[in-house]
Amino acid sequence: xxxxxxxxxxxxxxxxxxxxxxxxxxxxxxxxxxxxxxxxxxxxxxxxxxxxxxxxxxxxxxxxxxxxxxxxxxxxxxxxxxxxxxxxxxxxxxxxxxxxxxxxxxxxxxxxxx
Numbered sequence: 435x436x437x438x439x440x441x442x443x444x445x446x447x448x449x450x451x452x453x454x455x456x457x458x459x460x461x462x463x464x465x466x467x468x469x470x471x472x473x474x475x476x477x478x479x480x481x482x483x484x485x486x487x488x489x490x491x492x493x494x495x496x497x498x499x500x501x502x503x504x505x506x507x508x509x510x511x512x513x514x515x516x517x518x519x520x521x522x523x524x525x526x527x528x529x530x531x532x533x534x535x536x537x538x539x540x541x542x543x544x545x546x547x548x
Contacts, residue, residue, distance in 0.1 A: 499539060
């Protein structure tokens, strides 16, 4: 058996409208579909981010997912957008933060891949 990649990441959110706006504005993700209490965003070929509404969200200290951007300029752009949302960056990393629902996200550039 060979694993060819990852198909999706599923996250819990408490407000789907705020979540859609956040992932569209901060990470520039394109929404591919959704319905009542859920939304799906394109993340690359055969990959997507799935968001599902829950009544109560419990953040975790280390669980996270990583997103790859082109370079330091794009990391700086994400950092500015995160701060514009009033969210804190998590040191000592270049661009680690929690979305408005406590889901931790790490943004890295292509130089750290492989």
